[in-house]
Amino acid sequence: MPAGDSAAHEASRQLALAAAHERAAADARATASRYGVASATEQRTAAALAPLAAAGYHLLADRQWPGSRRAQVDMVVVGPAGVFVVDTKAWADVTIAGDRIHRGQDDVTDELMALADLAYRTEGELAEVGLAPGEVHAVAVLAGRTGVDERVGPVQVVGDRDVLRQIARRGARLGPRQVDAVLARCLEWFGQVGDPAPVSTTLPEPVLPAPRGPVLLADDAPDGSDASAAVVPEQRSAPDGPEPLLTDSEVHQAMLEGLMAAPVEEWMAFLHPAQARVVRRSYNGPARIRGAAGTGKTVVGLHRAAYLARTRQGKVLVTTYIRTLPDVLRQQLTRLAPDVVDRVEFAGVHETAKRILDERGVTHRIDGKQIASAWTAAWGKVAGGSVIDTDRHEQDYWHEEVSYVIKGRGLTRWEQYADLPRLGRRHRLGPHQRRVVWELYEAYDRELRDRGVHDFADQIALAEAELRREPPTDRYTAVVVDEAQDLTCMMIRMMHAFVGDAPDGLTLVGDGQQTIYPGGFTLAEAGVSVAGRGTVLDVNYRNTREILQFASMLVRDDEFADIEGATARGDRPAEVPRTGPKPVYVRCASEADRQRRMVLRVHEVVAEVGTNFGDVGVLSLSRRGVEAATEALKKAGVPVVNLEKYDGVPVNRVKVGTVKRAKGLEFKQVLVVDPYASWLTEKVEDLDDVDRERRDFRLRELYVAMTRARDGLWVAAI
């Protein structure tokens, strides 16, 4: 190569190197400016949040963004109000509308979604120590802004002057031990930032001159985009540190709001890791959560409803057979997850059916008196004096056969009933008896039509047919059924029709052991499969070991028809952590004696520190028992409320009601006030099918009553 050529080559090589240096220099300058702006704005957020440190909060600044080598999380706040993953944005000209956020003309929603994704992954990580998903929050702080309280999907967007208040106002949801457990996990999950940002070219490390002063705002916004939009005058920090964002009285006010926030119960924010996992688990179709009494099924169902409402578009329905229970559950969710309570609908199964029929203009008329008269007329015409009119069964038995076994399944043809396995009904019916039952059903149906009325089973059948005729589009994104064992086959079908087999659409929560209505069926009959999508909870949080032991004796040999098919024995909890005094069983000489002792017992338990009238439940298997107890308590000056009227709003009155109404509820002290001693002592071997069936249901009902008790149980028999 000629000498001139080699010189030219070297010159161009040097020029190329110089260009590479210039590019690297430009990159490094841009990075430096990002750090500069970020530190200024983040410092302001940190300063705004600093007062939390005095109230048991931990502020983790500049931690690693899990899963990324380069990115950092500005701030993670861990404390009594939960976990807050905070990202500060020096954005100007921000508009938020319809779940999207814009900077000027640019849609920057995706930038917040990265934060949402991090919060979601953090939720999963912290579920492993039991933190409920609703306690992890993604918060985007707009630097230099005030009075902002918006949502972009799961991300809360607030001004830097608002962020302290937004966090503190949630109050104390976690206790110190729980905060410690969550903090320990967070310290691992959000690693320390130790290494400098990686150098992106293979150029020698530049030797930097010693800094001459603090870094001020540079040309670019933290994310490298248009600086003019990002610079907000208030953000500029003075050379000697950021000015305080909030006055002392504003800080004081924010912290006070937190102190005044209604306290939550432990399970509202902190669960057993197994529970927390089920709350977030994704099921590829209908799922079932089961477990013995008191294992937190309702708790998990509620958290799951909140979780699904938070993570999906559309509404979630929480429903039960018992009309009054949804009101109680709504009250609980209002405290558990106030952010989503307006996206969760609570309604009994019948109320839901009625809404559908009303909305779709389907006429139906329910009239209790007419229904009763239709039944009486049908019985008189077909069944009175027939092979089913014996002294073995009350008419109620046949009424239940028609309402639950036949209509509960939506049977309309004799052939469907002729050889139907009547799950859970021990008394076998001969062909002749079945025929008469069917004729009774036909007659009853005619009588109803003649009167122009429908009964409650018709209401469900009509709604189910209507939903099948025109499937609802997006009415509910998910349906959670609590106490699912109480629903009939048609009710399950109706609920299934809302969501079909969509992932996480239908969640059935229940315990077959607590089945107290006849008409057992399998989910296969309802066209629902939960195969491979079942979870069993097995820690009893409610009862003391003593209470559970006592109650469990009643159902030790019980077998029931489980909705997944086959005969089942009850789930037994693996753990019962609480202990307490032995239940009290008293034999009374007469009804009057029982009433007298009941009043004494109520006075005795409310004399204990920490127990009020409102913590006491007086439960009876019959309405008559409820009336008698109510009268006796009122006479003794004890304030009472009937469970039919109880909606979960705390009230300092003794709650009196039937066991059916107490489903899903609990009380510190339970008094069971109408059993006969013979119920507890009769031997299965001495009973025929009819009496055995009666006994099974009765004992299960007593079991439900007794397992409502948290601390104390008193059972009075004659």
Ligand SMILES: Nc1ncnc2c1ncn2[C@@H]1O[C@H](COP(=O)(O)OP(=O)(O)OP(=O)(O)O)[C@@H](O)[C@H]1O
């Ligand atoms: N992780 C938990 N920590 C503390 N308490 C809990 C937890 N989970 C549930 N509990 C409490 O245990 C009790 C029973 O919970 P829940 O009512 O959800 O049980 P369940 O399985 O639905 O009961 P049942 O079937 O008998 O109605 C409630 O007082 C609830 O607050």
